[in-house]
Amino acid sequence: MTSRIGVVTFPGTLDDRDSLRAVRIAGAEPVSLWHRDKDLKQVDAVVLAGGFSYGDYLRAGAISRFSPVMETVVEQAKAGLPVLGICNGFQILTESHLLPGAMLRNNHLHFICRDQKLRVETTDTAWTADYEAGQEISVPLKNIDGRYVADERTLDELEAEGRVAFRYLDGNPNGSLRDIAGVTNAAGNVVGLMPHPEHAVEPLIGTGRTDGLGFFTSILKKLVSA
Amino acid sequence: MTIKTLDTVKHASGTPEAEQPWKDLGLKEDEYARIREILERRPTGAELAMYSVMWSEHCSYKSSKVHLRQFGEKAPANDAMLVGIGENAGVVDVGQGYAVTFKVESHNHPSYIEPYQGAATGVGGIVRDILAMGARPVAVVDPLRFGAADHPDTKRVLPGVVAGIGGYGNCLGLPNIGGEVVFDACYQGNPLVNAGCIGVMKHEDIHLAKASGPGNKVILYGARTGGDGIGGVSVLASETFESTGPAKRPAVQVGDPFQEKLLIECTLEIFREKLVAGIQDLGGAGLSCATSELASAGSGGMRVELDTVPLRDATLSPEEILMSESQERMCAVVEPDKVARFMEICEKWDVIATVIGEVTEGERLEIFWHGEQIVDVPPRSVAHDGPVYHRPYARPDWQDALQADDANKLARPATSAELREQVLRLIASPNQASKAWITDQYDRFVQGNTVLAQPEDAGMVRIDEESNLGVAMATDGNGRYAKLDPYTGAQLALAEAYRNVAASGARPLAISDCLNFGSPEDPAVMWQFAEATRGLADGCLQLGTPVTGGNVSLYNQTGETAIHPTPVVAVLGVIDDVNRRTPIAFKEEGQLLYLLGETREEFGGSAWSQVVHDHLGGLPPAVDLDREKLLGEILISASRDGMIDAAHDLSDGGLIQAVTESCLRGGNGARLVVPDGLDAFTFLFSESAGRAVVSVPRSEELRFTDMCGARGLPVTRIGVVDGEAVEIQGEFSVELAELKDAHEGTIPALLA
Amino acid sequence: MARVVVDVMLKPEILDPQGQAVQRALPRLGFEGIADVRQGKRFELEVAGPVDDAALARIHEMAETFLANTVIEDFIVKVESEKAGSAEKAEGPK
């Protein structure tokens, strides 16, 4: 039986179709999930896709956090369900306190869209096992609230526990502390990052690279071997 | 507080002599008389409001109509046209059962007053137009014009406009795949903010704006109606009656892209379930426009209970509700038994929907307010029978002198060192410099179908994941050329956009345009307009690319001074397999560079004449549309058959501009040789039309040059992709790093 | 150093999507009884010199020409005492 990976659509989610496509290209079965449903349709993993849920009007992710679907996601994530938050999804995960820190307006105050080089700092998560530790990848970055902040103690803790999952290379695009592009929870099942791996899964589209496919093949392998 | 007397139809019939503020609403005396004649009585306040806004220049095209007719009259026979001018947007067949709708519109004036919101709502408006045709919006483009790059006000306007376009488009999830940024002092007090959108649907999903089927319900859905964007109608509210609402209604609206995103998803779901008989977006003139257009395109009768309209501000008068340009609203005509399902879908997407009326047997548009009739008009008379002006036009007396001031006689660089210096100055000038600082604020990846985007010649998106069918679009316009000769200038805009699309490997199919001009009351401006439309219509006929729709923006001026005539043309192309797209990057070292087309001494209106001499005079480059067509065919065949790996069209800035961009994009240098019969200066800077530079693998050289020879297209080998510098043999060499600094440093330095 | 606060709010007749989003979310979060929410900006300016009428006039001008766009926004200039939280009734986070 193929693994089922759910992608949540909130009002204002934009990259849900892209994430579903990435799941499909990786060989898993994509399942659409709706913000008003508590039911996760028995998926094996969940992707919180990018976009501007609720317009990001209060703070990115602040309103979506309180949706019915998130009640279940939070509960099950704590019990080990693999969850990947991309961009707005990452913001929702920090607002839900599944991941530490918070996201603020980019230090240059502009939306920025570019091909971004990253280093995969840990392969010890459900979503990065297919990469090599220290591997450099390029995936699109596109956001206006992408500046990762947390207090010094939290940052030190993340570093010490190897929970900084991705770091920006070749210039920090938004003022994120310690060049952090993404983090993981202690168990490694919940991962969030600002750049968009789901936009880098086909050779012709976007930047023309497929460096993001590893996220989806990682989870697939993990689920199949589980 | 005075109790407001409702100006009902009955009241109006009984008080024929009542004074009415038609003048303050922008109507002319004969127009007001005409309304009285149509109604055989004086209009009510609500009717007057509707007529005044629908008969305005913006909605009725009264000055431009007689010229725009040529687009229909001279339309080339074209099988691809499914829906032509007159609907919200035209629709073309792109094969495999798909249809594409696209259009460009202007939001110039609001963007000067409130750059962020003005530009944002411009994007919102054009996207709803596309949506109303039944299509899923798949990409946006934004041709922009600003005042001088170093003028302090440009620092206010440009960042706001760019943030607004990004803020709205990014939040909707529409990739921005192209546009323009041009600086010129003539746009100082009147920037041009044009926005275009492309939508895709299956043939059977095309929807039209018409209200037919008596008994069908009229449903208003989306945002609540507020007091924004009412403009002239505040006059009505305050002068005819004792106003009870806020005294002044703002002319600028705030956009809510989140609401629009919900509206898109909700509407697409409604289309999927085939729940609407007719649909119309609410844009300029709000409900007045939507109800009168829907009714007149259908069987004619419609009854609306205006007090059912959900309001944001309870103090709004019926006139104001009719006029409000509140954003993010749509109006649908739905069969009674489908209303419940329609409402369910709206509820699912948190979209407010209200039945406000129904289609009737009659031929009148009737609007009621708390049970009393305040509008009773033939809808056609509001929507279509507005005034038509034959405005006087005359070739301006300064035109001859301008054309006689020949740019070809300007002092040219005397030494290689001077030539080199001018090359660097040109590619670093604000108009020729990289616009990445701007375009990096736009999401070009969202939806996961973007094949090409800035800084490529054309934007391209895949529309079918199985077959790899794709569409491409480029927008172009050169106000300097058009000022020198509006007829030729319009054709050059068309030719350039056509060439850009062909250079990307796509086949140009049809066009949309946005015609930005000064005041139509100035005969010189009207002449520019007449010439430009004539040029464009003739050009489209010759190229076989019909005009599917567009937009006219007049009164673009600072005080008495009009902007350069600025016709902006958007060409849509189709490509059967996006794998065959041609990028601009010189990626492969050792490949041969060929120049296609002929290079003449043509410097009138050129970037070189502006940057080096601050000069505008002479004649623009000559146009040869048959040549453009041939060039296009060669570029498309070469891409399809794998004969070229890169292509870049030549336009403003000439060859050196194109080569610089292709080298920087590919990270490779080039060694160029000045061809026999040309001097280095003309080779590098001339802006002769009908040209492109291509990068050819050595294995394909013979096949490619044979094809050009056989078809009669001049082709000249000009060099090779090589090294870390752009070298002009016998003249000079510039390291890529130095080119990059010059090209990419300018805009951030001015604006960041 | 004195603190001057400039509050910038959208004019009442202008759509406030941010305030609306907050208001719509409140009942879902279990907060009832809030009839309307408007969201605006608050600027806290630390003024180096004395906050006399001349200084206030300048700040007023700054608010009018720069901090707010009076086509769509209203603003208010307030002088706060040295310590923040001078409002009638204030509760800060613990």
Added chain:
Amino acid sequence: MARVVVDVMLKPEILDPQGQAVQRALPRLGFEGIADVRQGKRFELEVAGPVDDAALARIHEMAETFLANTVIEDFIVKVESEKAGSAEKAEGPK
């Protein structure tokens, strides 16, 4: 109906690029003497019922869990009298 205002500001130790951008622009526009600028959010809540301690406690909770993210922001809850502009010294636009 009573108005309760919630002011939300970034914590002092968090970089505020928006405030900084304003501050940097001021001298260019000819406004001198502003030593620091911080930009935050202002929420105006129209409360339907009485603003008693229970209501304020609820609004405080709302601010803490929703209007502000206390990882990065501080907030203050203020009751404004019926009319706005109750601050010590206020100037509105003409």
